[in-house]
Amino acid sequence: MNEQLLSLTHTGEEPEKYLHSVTPPVFLNSLHVYDRFEDYASIDPLREGEYIYGRASNPTVHILERKIAELEHGSRAAVFSSGMAACTSAIMAVCKAGSHVICMRDVYQPVTRFLENFCIPKLNMAVTYVSGNDLGEVEDAMKKGASLMILESPATFVFCVVDLKAIADLAHKYGVRTYIDNTCMTPIFQNPLDLGIDIVMHTMSKYIGGHSDLIGGVLVSKDDELMKQIIQEMREWYGGILGPMEGWLAIRGLRTLHARLMQHQSTAMEVAEFLEKNDKVRKIYYTGLKSNPQREIIEKQQRGHTSLMSFVLDASVEQSINFINNLKFFGKGCSWGGFESLALMPLYKSSQEELDFRNVDRQLIRIYCGLEGAENLLEDLEQAFNRL
Numbered sequence: 001m002n003e004q005l006l007s008l009t010h011t012g013e014e015p016e017k018y019l020h021s022v023t024p025p026v027f028l029n030s031l032h033v034y035d036r037f038e039d040y041a042s043i044d045p046l047r048e049g050e051y052i053y054g055r056a057s058n059p060t061v062h063i064l065e066r067k068i069a070e071l072e073h074g075s076r077a078a079v080f081s082s083g084m085a086a087c088t089s090a091i092m093a094v095c096k097a098g099s100h101v102i103c104m105r106d107v108y109q110p111v112t113r114f115l116e117n118f119c120i121p122k123l124n125m126a127v128t129y130v131s132g133n134d135l136g137e138v139e140d141a142m143k144k145g146a147s148l149m150i151l152e153s154p155a156t157f158v159f160c161v162v163d164l165k166a167i168a169d170l171a172h173k174y175g176v177r178t179y180i181d182n183t184c185m186t187p188i189f190q191n192p193l194d195l196g197i198d199i200v201m202h203t204m205s206k207y208i209g210g211h212s213d214l215i216g217g218v219l220v221s222k223d224d225e226l227m228k229q230i231i232q233e234m235r236e237w238y239g240g241i242l243g244p245m246e247g248w249l250a251i252r253g254l255r256t257l258h259a260r261l262m263q264h265q266s267t268a269m270e271v272a273e274f275l276e277k278n279d280k281v282r283k284i285y286y287t288g289l290k291s292n293p294q295r296e297i298i299e300k301q302q303r304g305h306t307s308l309m310s311f312v313l314d315a316s317v318e319q320s321i322n323f324i325n326n327l328k329f330f331g332k333g334c335s336w337g338g339f340e341s342l343a344l345m346p347l348y349k350s351s352q353e354e355l356d357f358r359n360v361d362r363q364l365i366r367i368y369c370g371l372e373g374a375e376n377l378l379e380d381l382e383q384a385f386n387r388l
């Protein structure tokens, strides 16, 4: 039985509750009213399926949470108004003033900005950055005592991966909680909770939404007490729950997630192989390539590959800008995960210090392969190379 496909399509929907409607309604209500006060007073919004007020929970949103909890093999999921709301909630739930956090150097940039400009100055927290690939370095950092380790694998920009099971084992030994941004894998290709990671985050603004029409995030864990704490302290008190309309759109996105990913992956594989063969490409970073130096770890923990990749041309920064401007089907924009292909130079405006910190080139080009099909994207890339 393929449980994933059933979670995507059917889990949590209960059409018999909603006049047998094949899709669930969008519950656009802020509260739930009861005839008897005692019925109202007996509701505990921390219990699943009990509703009192929309900042605590909502029936449409809860269908989405049941699906994602099941897909990630967690006990419970909590959705937020954005990926960053989910990420910062996880950090704040686990840490307190003075906490020590270990963070992979390659994580999504706003996460390091949050640590550097909020957690350190306002909460006296300390952060140790590690590559994540050197387990000795990770262990040394954990030995000092840490509340949380922040992971992303494959990570933004050059898609390096880290051995999640090995890091989770070390974290258990030293009593460090672990958090991973699993957005570019989705639950379809990687399940970090099964490898011992404590908290998984997805931004639903990317593949899960899948149509470039919503902003949302989600946290999942096997630890029920932690999830209750997150739902109460981080979501109810900070107030960042996902709206019901966005919840409905994410449910719709999930129905086709598997089918879309198969298409994204096969297109990306053709594009990466095309780029790798091109002698104007100096470096290429894609987890799906046979030549990837981290292939062993990748095959151990991933079931598939994202349609994001990066490369560096044998060309100047200006020539690289011209190259992406010459691409017709790749829109110049941030984000990704929708139907439309994208190209940009994500580090174009970075300081030299940041480039050194991340060990990447300014003219690194990141492309996202959408759903236009390999034939169209390859033709487009070919003509841009001819004009280089």
Ligand SMILES: *Cc1c(COP(=O)(O)O)cnc(C)c1O
Pocket (backbone or CB within 6 Å): 082, 083, 084, 085, 108, 156, 181, 183, 184, 203, 204, 205, 206, 215, 216, 217, 335
């Ligand atoms: C976009 C993105 C985020 C942030 O998600 P938002 O919904 O925009 O807050 C976090 N991590 C990764 C890997 C992303 O690509």
